[in-house]
Amino acid sequence: MEDTVDHLAHERSKAQFNVEEMKIIWAGSLHALQVSDRIAKLVASDPGFGKENRAVLSRKDLFKSALKKAAYVWKRINELGLSEEETSWLRFYVDELAYDYVHWGMFVPAIKGSATEEQQNKWLPLANTMQIIGTYAQTELGHGSNVRGLETTATFDPVTDEFIIHSPTLTSSKWWPGGLGKVATHAVVYAQLITDGKEYGVNGFLVQIRSLDDHFPLPGITVGDIGMKFGSGAFNSMDNGVLRFDRVRIPRNQMLMRVSKVTREGKYVESNIPKQIIYGAMVYVRQTIVADASIALSRAVCIATRYSAVRRQFGSPQNDQNGNGIETQVIDYKTQQSRLFPLLASAYAFRFVGEWLKWLYTDLIQKLEGNDFSTLPEVHACTAGLKSLTTSAAADGIEESRKLCGGHGYLSSSGLPELYATFVPACTYEGDNVVLLLQVSRFLMKTISQLQSGKKPTGTTAYIGHVEHLIQCGCNVKKAEDWLNLCVILEAFEARAIRLLVACAENLTKFANPLQGFSELSPDLVEAAVAHCQVIVVSKFIEKLQQNIQGIGVKQLLETLCYIYSLNLIHKHLGDFLSTRSITPKQASLASDQLRSLYAKVRPNAIALVDAFNYTDHFLGSVLGSYDGNVYPKLYEEAWKDPLNESVVPDGYHENIRPVLKQQLQNARL
Ligand SMILES: CC/C=C\C/C=C\C/C=C\C/C=C\C/C=C\C/C=C\CC/C=C/C(=O)SCCNC(=O)CCNC(=O)[C@H](O)C(C)(C)COP(=O)(O)OP(=O)(O)OC[C@H]1O[C@@H](n2cnc3c(N)ncnc32)[C@H](O)[C@@H]1OP(=O)(O)O
Numbered sequence: 001m002e003d004t005v006d007h008l009a010h011e012r013s014k015a016q017f018n019v020e021e022m023k024i025i026w027a028g029s030l031h032a033l034q035v036s037d038r039i040a041k042l043v044a045s046d047p048g049f050g051k052e053n054r055a056v057l058s059r060k061d062l063f064k065s066a067l068k069k070a071a072y073v074w075k076r077i078n079e080l081g082l083s084e085e086e087t088s089w090l091r092f093y094v095d096e097l098a099y100d101y102v103h104w105g106m107f108v109p110a111i112k113g114s115a116t117e118e119q120q121n122k123w124l125p126l127a128n129t130m131q132i133i134g135t136y137a138q139t140e141l142g143h144g145s146n147v148r149g150l151e152t153t154a155t156f157d158p159v160t161d162e163f164i165i166h167s168p169t170l171t172s173s174k175w176w177p178g179g180l181g182k183v184a185t186h187a188v189v190y191a192q193l194i195t196d197g198k199e200y201g202v203n204g205f206l207v208q209i210r211s212l213d214d215h216f217p218l219p220g221i222t223v224g225d226i227g228m229k230f231g232s233g234a235f236n237s238m239d240n241g242v243l244r245f246d247r248v249r250i251p252r253n254q255m256l257m258r259v260s261k262v263t264r265e266g267k268y269v270e271s272n273i274p275k276q277i278i279y280g281a282m283v284y285v286r287q288t289i290v291a292d293a294s295i296a297l298s299r300a301v302c303i304a305t306r307y308s309a310v311r312r313q314f315g316s317p318q319n320d321q322n323g324n325g326i327e328t329q330v331i332d333y334k335t336q337q338s339r340l341f342p343l344l345a346s347a348y349a350f351r352f353v354g355e356w357l358k359w360l361y362t363d364l365i366q367k368l369e370g371n372d373f374s375t376l377p378e379v380h381a382c383t384a385g386l387k388s389l390t391t392s393a394a395a396d397g398i399e400e401s402r403k404l405c406g407g408h409g410y411l412s413s414s415g416l417p418e419l420y421a422t423f424v425p426a427c428t429y430e431g432d433n434v435v436l437l438l439q440v441s442r443f444l445m446k447t448i449s450q451l452q453s454g455k456k457p458t459g460t461t462a463y464i465g466h467v468e469h470l471i472q473c474g475c476n477v478k479k480a481e482d483w484l485n486l487c488v489i490l491e492a493f494e495a496r497a498i499r500l501l502v503a504c505a506e507n508l509t510k511f512a513n514p515l516q517g518f519s520e521l522s523p524d525l526v527e528a529a530v531a532h533c534q535v536i537v538v539s540k541f542i543e544k545l546q547q548n549i550q551g552i553g554v555k556q557l558l559e560t561l562c563y564i565y566s567l568n569l570i571h572k573h574l575g576d577f578l579s580t581r582s583i584t585p586k587q588a589s590l591a592s593d594q595l596r597s598l599y600a601k602v603r604p605n606a607i608a609l610v611d612a613f614n615y616t617d618h619f620l621g622s623v624l625g626s627y628d629g630n631v632y633p634k635l636y637e638e639a640w641k642d643p644l645n646e647s648v649v650p651d652g653y654h655e656n657i658r659p660v661l662k663q664q665l666q667n668a669r670l
């Protein structure tokens, strides 16, 4: 008989804030909550979106199942006439990686960002109705981070008015593009443009790779899947591919010509649009990945928090002298709280900074339409830096959540192994996280060097303009409660960041060759870039608190989470804060004292804080994290579904177990 008891009801009754209002804050608005909730329920109740145990499927079955789901998604979108907003929620809740992620996430944005209006009018209707399926073919076997080093060539032939796309070496083979291996019919291919015997750098070209009639590769094209990837399930439902060109010809007008073009005569013509716009799809996707990071982390934290409230180990004060009675909920152990609650706070922090980053990106797009490119460097630095910071923290946080669930966290049915395996490549794709932080530090060093010429930093670097104050200011905290001051916290973060940045800038001047200096100091530059990105996250959390926040206790809880996020970072990066003298050892110890009190404030609200994510059991996909907390029967039931349990005596018994046992028996008899 099904157990309908809510095992977490008592925990829910302890909440000191209005959960429904917190749901609105998490979703971004009442409208967003209503739409997402409606679509989440629609997905959860449709058997076509049922989640089989992906971990036990063979690669082929996994891929076939992802194809089936992607086709069903497309069918339902059309049948239900879903809006763009509803469609993106549907994809989100279906939660199955397939070619459509790259088609919508990169192929379409690349066309929107780099194609001329005429080209967009031709290609977007085809892509938007999925009459063609596209991928983003940039990375090669030999080069991923170094985009300028790509080897694929696109040579203009003025006789036929065509480009010849060619893979001159093995290392020039395109390698990794999602959806390329088995599905995509078209690709935006990044290649070195050559015309009139001269090279003009990397540009994008729209290339058809498979026939729209029989799906065979077109002449001159070699294409396939690159093989199994990390973990069970996870990215293995995606056909990341390899692609080679043997002098494949495409019409000249399939070069994406918004930024620069090649004329009929073969002349390369640059526009006044910055060349970096061809990297625009990356900026767009990096911004969305920050939102992905908050989702992946909040999902793991939801599972770990609910399970920690259900799981009991060892005695408690209520026990009798023999240790019998109610055991302690593991969430009540201070060590569990000090590992779990900072992750909970980070999930909220990343949600808010992701929301702000979306605004910053939208603002950039509006400015670009008016030919205002002024904020592009800052948006590039923010998207690169925050993508790096949030994905690294989320990946570590998912793994920590697994450990917080003890042995059961290692079971596939906990949902955590696949969540980790699916999310961890986000530290690499769309730019390796270290490479991206180096981009941020380059931008910051430039900002610092421009101070001398009187240029006032703005936006996220505005604090760098207060360098004199921040270099010499001291932190005023004298007792633990003094840390409950958002201005004090922000100033400590700004002081630490600017002192690290100025130290890097000064050290760089000691090198005659700036490139060599940058390379020598790169570990310090990366640390300084992280410190700067943390200033952004903390300051955006604080800005969120200044908004009109409704609901009993909601603002107070968010403030508590903001303090936890910040003070835990101080604790984690203590070396930086102390070595830059941004705080004293005594203040560091007071921050730890304050953190303990803050954890005590979160404890009664922990379950309600993860309920506010509003995740369905279908989306969570975890027997440890289900809403009702009915963990043990679900674990037990799930185990019996494993294919190994289909027979009592396993396949292979007669060949490989019985002879061993027999041998042991004979040995024993001798
Ligand atoms: C089933 C599910 C089960 C569970 C799931 C559960 C949870 C999962 C949760 C979430 C996951 C969900 C979904 C996943 C969704 C999608 C994933 C699907 C697919 C992934 C797709 C991945 C695609 C890719 O990876 S595409 C390839 C990306 N490649 C890169 O990023 C390359 C990185 N390299 C570079 O960007 C550049 O080469 C460089 C590092 C910037 C260096 O280039 P370069 O040498 O040219 O640069 P310089 O340093 O000289 O800079 C010149 C100049 O330009 C400025 N610049 C550089 N880049 C940019 C830019 N992008 N925009 C603007 N400006 C830029 C730079 O600052 C310099 O400026 P200055 O001269 O002024 O200094």
Ligand SMILES: Cc1cc2nc3c(=O)[nH]c(=O)nc-3n(C[C@H](O)[C@H](O)[C@H](O)COP(=O)(O)OP(=O)(O)OC[C@H]3O[C@@H](n4cnc5c(N)ncnc54)[C@H](O)[C@@H]3O)c2cc1C
Pocket: 102, 136, 137, 138, 139, 142, 143, 144, 145, 146, 175, 176, 177, 178, 235, 240, 425, 428, 429, 430, 431, 432, 433, 434, 435, 438
């Ligand atoms: C799951 C997945 C999906 C992907 N999807 C796509 C896709 O759809 N389309 C596409 O085009 N690509 C895709 N990629 C490729 C991805 O974008 C690249 O793997 C990524 O940009 C990193 O490049 P790389 O592999 O060349 O790493 P490398 O640059 O070779 O990195 C290796 C190591 O070198 C270090 N390193 C590199 N350069 C420097 C430097 N200058 N200074 C200091 N350290 C450095 C890095 O930090 C890293 O530790 C995907 C990758 C993955 C894993």
